[in-house]
Amino acid sequence: MIEALGVTKRYGDLVAVNDVSFKAEAGEVVGFLGPNGAGKTTTMRMLTGFLPATDGTAVVDGHDIFDEPLAARRAIGYLPETPPLYPEMDVSGYLKYVARIKDVPRSGRKQAVERALERCGLSHVARRVIGSLSKGYRQRVGLAQAIVHDPPVLILDEPTVGLDPNQILEIRELIRDLAAPREGEPSHTVILSTHILPEVEAICRRVIMIHDGQKVLDDSMENLTRDGGRLEDVFARFTLRETGADAAAPEGGEEAVQ
Ligand SMILES: Nc1ncnc2c1ncn2[C@@H]1O[C@H](COP(=O)(O)OP(=O)(O)OP(=O)(O)O)[C@@H](O)[C@H]1O
Ligand SMILES: [Mg+2]
Structure with missing residues (x-):
């Protein structure tokens, strides 16, 4: 299990990640999506203890990343953008x-x-x-x-970048397997970022989207693709509009932002 609690990163005047909170349970594969520069890598680096948060914290497998940094880091496997x-x-x-x-x-x-x-x-x-x-x-x-x-929690920043099509399928299979393993093996929590939306549709049960450092969507894949909805349309709807309190809520999507 991993829980982000109001995680924030400021670089001078730039708020790269702004008060992001979410929770992911064992057995879940969560797709962490957003346009270039949205703050995905910065969030992942904070969750894994590689980058100190300006504000907020995270709890990994019961260990707070500030109070018990070693235990929290041991509970995480991290594939950075540049391994x-x-x-x-x-x-x-x-x-x-x-x-x-x-x-x-x-x-x-x-x-x-x-x-x-x-x-x-x-x-x-x-x-x-x-x-x-x-x-x-x-x-x-x-x-x-x-x-x-x-580790019980895996944070993977664009895990299939640079892989050939066969290997992409194998790695997706591996990720699915880690989250929902065979009997007797522990299940993992997986959070992965990617720009390949079919990949998200293939392996993620839930989607979290960030835009300009803010969480704009946290919903199940089932809800998002109900009635033949396409993830690329959802992505466009949530990341092409302005963020902020006065931004128009998407049609019927008010409850999607948690
Ligand atoms: N060390 C830094 N100093 C200043 N700004 C930074 C630093 N690291 C990241 N940023 C800024 O923070 C914002 C978020 O960057 P981040 O790398 O988290 O985006 P991302 O969502 O991972 O994008 P991509 O899809 O391109 O990988 C960007 O505006 C980036 O320029
Ligand atoms: Mg990135």
Whole structure:
């Protein structure tokens, strides 16, 4: 579970993220959408503790990111826009290193790395140096480092950017699987940003939209696409208009903004 509570980021006069609150439960895949510059990455960086919020806080798996930053960070797997890779390390060495700094017990590290390699389609390049991999493979390594310690919450900033069509399908399948796993395995909370709306329709149960740093929509996919509604129309409706208290509410959509 993750809850954002009035998260705000100011850069001088610019309010990049303005009082954003939402909650996502285990088993949910939430699409975090908005135009370029809306504040998605900034919000995700604050939720993961990489960027201090100017105001507000977040609770990750019961841990407040300010009061218990280490526990909160351990509970999160984060794929940033630019994954923090070490080009001179080999893939499995790098994942072992990440598992260690994420406090995976020594006895379980090998298995954790093998599982992440397998889930991200990396087993056959485990010994390759990261710097020699193609862009898509480096993206897979980024995803593998986010899941290697099997955190309950995953924050993925454009996870399928740069992947080939087959791999996109596999990664979507993986994300769905993480949220709603087989019996006996823990379910995860996944929040992902993307500009690929069919991707959101394929894997997200809920959509949160931000525009100019403000949350403008938080609703289920089912509601949004009822009666053949298209997500791209919803996106246009909520992100082409002005934000602010006097902005016109969309037709029948007043209750959608929570
Ligand atoms: N370090 C910074 N200093 C000043 N402004 C910043 C900084 N980082 C981000 N911003 C601004 O904050 C706003 C939100 O940026 P952010 O990267 O969160 O957008 P985004 O929704 O992730 O966009 P994209 O879809 O292009 O990835 C933008 O106006 C951006 O220019
Ligand atoms: Mg971004």
